[in-house]
Structures are given as structure tokens and as C-alpha cells.
Amino acid sequence: MGMTKRLLVGRPVRSEMLGEATLPKKIALPVFASDALSSVAYATEEILLVLSAGGLAMFHYTWYLAGGVALLMLVVVASYRQNVHAYPSGGGDYEVATTNLGPKAGLTVASALMVDYTLTVAVSTAAGVANLASAIPALNGHVVLICVVIIALITLLNLRGVRESGTAFAIPTYCFIAAVAIMIIWGLTQLLIGHHLVAESANYQIHSTTNYTGLALGFLLLRAFASGCTALTGVEAISNGVPAFKAPKSKNAATTLALLGGIAVTMFAGVTALALASHVHTAEDASQLIGLPAGDTPRTVIAQVARAVFGDSSPMFYLLQFFTALILVLAANTAFNGFPVLASILSRDGYMPRQLRNRGDRLAYSNGILLLSALAILLVIAFRASPTRLIQLYIIGVFVSFVCSQTGMIRHWNRLLREETDPSARGRMKRSRVINSVGAGFTGTVLVIVLATKFMKGAWIVVVAMPIIWLVMRAIQRHYQSVAVELTPPERLRPFKPHSNHAVVLVSKLHLPTLRALGYAKATRPDSITAVTVEIDAEEVAALREQWDAHDIPVPLTVIASPYREITRPVVEFVKRMRTENPDDIVTVYVPEYVLGRWWEQILHNQSALRLKGRLLYQRGVVVASVPYQLRSAADHGHPQVPPPAAPKAAPPLQETR
Amino acid sequence: MVEPDTEAPPKTRSAPPAADRRAGFLRRLINRLASEASELDDADLQAETSAQGATPIASCRDREAVCILGTLRTVTFQPRAGVPALQAELWDGTGAVTVVFLGRRAIPGITPGRAIKVRGRITALGGQRVIYNPIYELRPAPTD
DSSP, rough: HHHHHHHHSOEEEEEEGGGGOOOOOOHHHHHHHHHHHHHEEEEHHHHHHHHGGOOGGGGGGGHHHHHHHHHHHHHHHHHHHHHHHHHOOOOHHHHHHHHOHHHHHHHHHHHHHHHHHHHHHHHHHHHHHHHHHHHSSSGGGHHHHHHHHHHHHHHHHHHHHGOOOOOHHHHHHHHHHHHHHHHHHHHHHHHHHOOOOOOOTTOOOOOOOOOOOOHHHHHHHHHHHHHHHGGGEEEEEEEEEEEEEESSSHHHHHHHHHHHHHHHHHHHHHHHHHHHTTOOOOOSSOOOETSOOTTTOOOOHHHHHHHHOOOTTTTHHHHHHHHHHHHHHHHHHHHHHHHHHOOOOOTTTTTGGGGOOOTTSSOOOOOHHHHHHHHHHHHHHHHHHHHHHHHTTTHHHHHHHHHHHHHHHHHHHHHHHOOOOOOHHHHHHHHHHHHHHHHHHHHHHHHHHHHHHHHGTTTHHHHHHHHHHHHHHHHHHHHHHHHHHHHOOOOOOOOOOOSSSSEEEEEESHHHHHHHHHHHHHTTOEEEEEEEEESSHHHHHHHHHHHHHHOOOOSOOEEEOTTTTTHHHHHHHHHHHHHHHHHTOOEEEEEEEEHHHHHHHHHHHHOOHHHHHHTTSSSTTTTEEEEEEEEEHHHHHHTTTTTTOOOOOOOOOGGGOO | OOOOOHHHHHHHHSOOOOOOOOHHHHHHHHHHHHHHHHHHHHHHHHHHHTTTTTTOOOGOOTTTTEEEEEEEEEEEEOOTSOOOOOEEEESSSSOOOEEEETTSSOTTTTTOOOTEEEEEEEEEETTTTEEESSSEEEETTTOO
């Protein structure tokens, strides 16, 4: 077990190594932006997929929708630049909402973000694998398995703590940006020269059953817009990571955010333009595509564009697909940075189990990482790794957290404005407030759109899950609080000594563990001491008494009757009676145990002592002392370098206490 | 003057202690089912006590000469090195009394689980009720 862990996770890292490694902008951009940039790989596709329901005629709306998404992106980036300046501590939206709107809003953000981090992993891996499968169609049958393996690998990498190695992220992200840029420039040049780009699906017709007009058309367009908003996920990552930037932290983070916004919008617009120019046709249901060979899965939109631009099996196409898959996997990794940190902050505030605050061998929040990975794998399996189905659940959480944090920011500025007198500072604050208000308005509207359009498509799962998480976190916090209240000592209470201490040593046979327990019990100088055995078999008790005298043991032996051959209950009742006679006293029960080294050895021994310990734990005023005796197998097994305990001398040490 | 025994009458076995009452339903159920055998035994003991004209321990007064009938719940053997005295806890279904046989390390027949009838003077010693050197009579177990 220890060996396997060491091999997988690596050598433990000392706590002093924790020092926050600060990142320059050029490394921070890829580390934090992979999530936001990766959505370029599927945002266009999601818009087209929704529009396809209305037939080919709908595709000309794509431009407006893409424009809307790009505008929204710019607004959100501008708003988050304000957050980054105002809250540089890295608490992110949770901190903003808690500080300005109260802990309940903070919890709302937290539950929303947790749902979304999980979905980020599921969606990104699923989309990444879909892109791999577009390059290598043979993989189509095994997407779920591949997704699970990839998530497991990311988990492993995070358990090893790759967070510190920013360069590992930088190269693939920059390669992806470069590949997409080359594709856009190359494609646009070809268009300018007068070449026609033709996607493989350009001749497919879309079989549409309904004719969309009026309200239905509006609804479809809104739904397409909502799907396109997936491009916005990951923008909040930078606001959580401000402490990781090189000084001046806030300024660098804001600049990086602006860069991220610029790059993401450019890439999104470029891919959408090329997709439209090359007439990529795709549909939610492959059977709606007329012309697609039966049984084939249509390629992802970015793959089709790449094939149209670079040629069917050109190296650039494969390279782009490879980097797309890679950056999607890295985007999944962003969630692995965010979720465990959020969980640890929540557990610090008492909303999540304490275990999530522990750092593992490699200083990563191992339990949070494992939790996220388990949830994501469940999601991927439940949704058969279909990015389109998973995306229906996505981005609600992100937008809930956008809205809460932007509203919180408005309050933040209002509060500051109440006390600020310097006119220039007031001007700056007012400007920031306007930006955040616009952000809150936009994201609020989009949240309503997303909820309304995606609710029936699966978003209700998130709408149900978030309040449940919220309630569970409240319950956890209430529990921790009531425990803390019960444990807090009244003022100036000194440690109090029990009136007296009665020792009870459990005896089944007179062997070395028993002698050790008796000796130890005597050494604590109790007010009274007795050995206790339960009479199951009268002859055994008689033999025990003989041995007791033969070894000249200076402790009285109490034999408890057990008419029904029980062990645990008579002993517990006996201890209880000792307690009721003297309620201020403490009864210490010494349990001799021999420790075995191998698991199969343990099966062979009837560990009634364990059961007894469990029962005694619930008795007030009773202390259970376990006196272990390590058998040779245990000593060899645990610490081979420690010599086994010296064989006891012929004269037992007990006699000296006589 | 002999102080009247101010000790509250011992709780009947059927009333569960507060800790048990707070425990979950399942635990309570298990406890009830588990304690049934001993409750039946206690009823038997009490019936035997009244049939033989003995005094229930709960109604024994301090420094009174009594005749008690019950079973030995525990027997404590003193170490060879110490003062010889055999101690046993006698339970009659209403309460417990410690019987002490001074000068003896063991008495054949005084074993845990044994039904016994004792006559002697009951005293209180540090909150415990004790009868020293009683006249005793071994009896067949109530179920025999």
C-alpha cells in the first residue's frame, strides 16, 4: 500500500516548500486561461448545433449570436478586472459574495462553483476526447473509457502536485493559440485570394421537422446564445489566483485578464467566421444530417474547419486536433486547481468536512482532488461522455457566481463611496461601479436566458443539485458549530481531577499481554484496582485462579457471572455499576491486546476486546486504555529496524510492586 | 438514633437510564430485546424472595438483621499476598448487596451465578451495602 502510493504520488514534500511560487504574466496566462481559451473548441459548435434544429436557414443568425457572446465576454472581463483590484487575496467570487452579500450568498456562490468545477472537468474531457475521436475515428466506440482514464491521469498528476510547474502548461496552451491563429490567418488568406473553403459537411442537408417563427424562433435563438455562452467559463479562474501573480499582483492579474479576453474573443470570432465561410453543417442528432454515412459520428466543428483549411489529412490538421485535445485536458486541470482550494476555504469556514483542508504528501489538497475526480467520473459515465448533453448542465453555476459576485461588487463600491471624500478616488469608484453594474445586468439577463432555455434539456439537475449542496453545507456548519459550543470550556475553568480513579483490568487468560496490562495499571497508582474476567466456563476460571495464585499476582480477581455466555454486556454492566456508585469517579478499563502483523492472522483471533472498547466509549466517566503487546509478526511487519521487545524475565516485574 | 434509610428506592430495571433513552430507536429496540432475559430472571428472583419470606434488598434498612435470597453476580478473589476475604455481589432483582466472608480466600460453592440465601446484619460502607460473615445456604439455581 505504502509502496504503491509512493510510486504513484512520489516522495513526500516538506511543509516549508509550500511558499507560494509567483508567476510572471507570460506563464500565468496559460496556467489560468486554458479553461477560458479551450471553450473556443466547442462554443461555436454548440451554437450551430442548437440552430440546426431550425434547418440550414437558421445558420445566418450565428453571426449575431457570436457577436453577443463576444460582447458578453468583454463585459465580464471588464467586470472581473474590478474584482481583481478590489479583492486581491484570491478568495474569488466566494469572498466577494460573503463579504458584501452575507454568508448565505457566499454559500450560493460556493455551491454553484462546486457544481461548475465538476462540470468543467466532465465537459472539457468529454470535448477533448470528442476531438481526439475526430482525428482518429477508431476511438469513437470507447470515449467513456478514454475520458475516465484521462480524468484518472489528471487526478494523479495533481496528487503529485504539478501545480507548481507552470511551464508544463505554458507550452501546450501557446501551441494551441498558435495553431488556431495559423488556421484563422491561413483560412482568411485563402478566402481573400478567392479560394473557397469547403467543409466535408457542406453538402449535408439538415432534416428539420419544425418550422421556427415568432416566439419559437426567438426561443431557439436564445437557446443558441445560451449555449454559446460556454465560451465564458474559466474567466473567474484568474480572480481566484491573484496571489500567484508576480507583484504588482492586482495590476498583472488585470492585464492578464484583458489579454485573455482579447485572445479568447479573437479566436472565437475567427473560428466562427471560418465555420460559416466553409459551410460547416452539424446537428444535435446525427440522423438529422442527410448525407452523412450511416453510423458515422460527425466530426467536431473545429476539426471540420481545420480539415477545410489545411486539407483532409495534412499534418497541421492532426497537430491542431492534438493541441485542441490537450488544451481541453488542461482546462479540466484548471478545475483541479480551483475546486480543492475552494473546498479547503469552505472547510476552513466550517461548511465542508475538515478532511478537505488537509494537504497531502505533495502539498496538494489530496482529498479535494479525489472528491472532484470521483464526481467528474460519475458525471462522465452517467452522460456517456457526450459533450453536448453535459453542456446543458454547464455554465449555470458560472453565471450564478458571476451575478452574485458582480452584485456584491456594486455593494462594495457603495460601501466605499459612503466614506470616500477624495473626488478623484470617488470618480474611479463610480466608474468601477458602472462597470460592475453593467456586468451584473448582463450576466443576470444571461442567467435567466440560460435557465429558461436549458431547464428542460437537463439544467434542472443543476437547479436541484445546487440547493441540496447549499443545505448540506449549512447542516455541516451547524453541526461543527454545535460541537464547538459543547466543547468550549466555561471561563477560567481549570483542569479538574476526578475524585478517584478505579482501575479495571480485563483478563481472559493469564498471558504476557495480561501481565503487561496489570503492570501498567499498577503503575498508574489507581485508588482501587481489580482484574475482571467473565465466567463462561467454570473450569477455565478455576484454571485462571490457580495460575493467578501461582504467579502470585497482587491484584484481586473479580469473576462476573454470565448466565447467557456473553462477554461484552456483563463487563459493560459491571463498569456501569462502578460508575453509579461513585459518579465523580473515573473508571479506567485496561484492555490487553496482542497485535498481529498479517491480516489473515487477525481473522483467526476473536477480537472481543475491540467490540468491548467500542461499547465502553459511550459510557460517561470511563477511560479505555489499550495496552498493546506486539507479537513478533507485528514487529517484523511494522518496523523491521526496531528490535522486538525483550523477553520478560522469569520474575515478573509485578512482584516488585508488592 | 438510627437514621432512616434516605437512599431513594432503586430504579426498576425496566426504566432505561437517560443515556439509553437518548439513543436511537434501533439501539433501544436491541437493548430491550437483549435485556429481556435478565428482566425475566429478576422477576423470578423477586417471586422466589417473597415465596421464601426473605426481604427484598431495596426495602432493607440499615443495621437490620435480614434474610436475603438472590444470585451472586460477581465474586472477587483476593490475591494470596493480601488479607484473606472473599467478596461477592448478591443481586435479588431489586438491589445489590456485597457479602464479605472475612478470613477466607475461597469457599466451595460461592461461585459466580450461584443462587444463595444469606442471613446477617446489613450495613452501609461508603455508599455500598455490605453484610459481613453471613450465614449462607447454597440453593439450586432458580431455573433448576
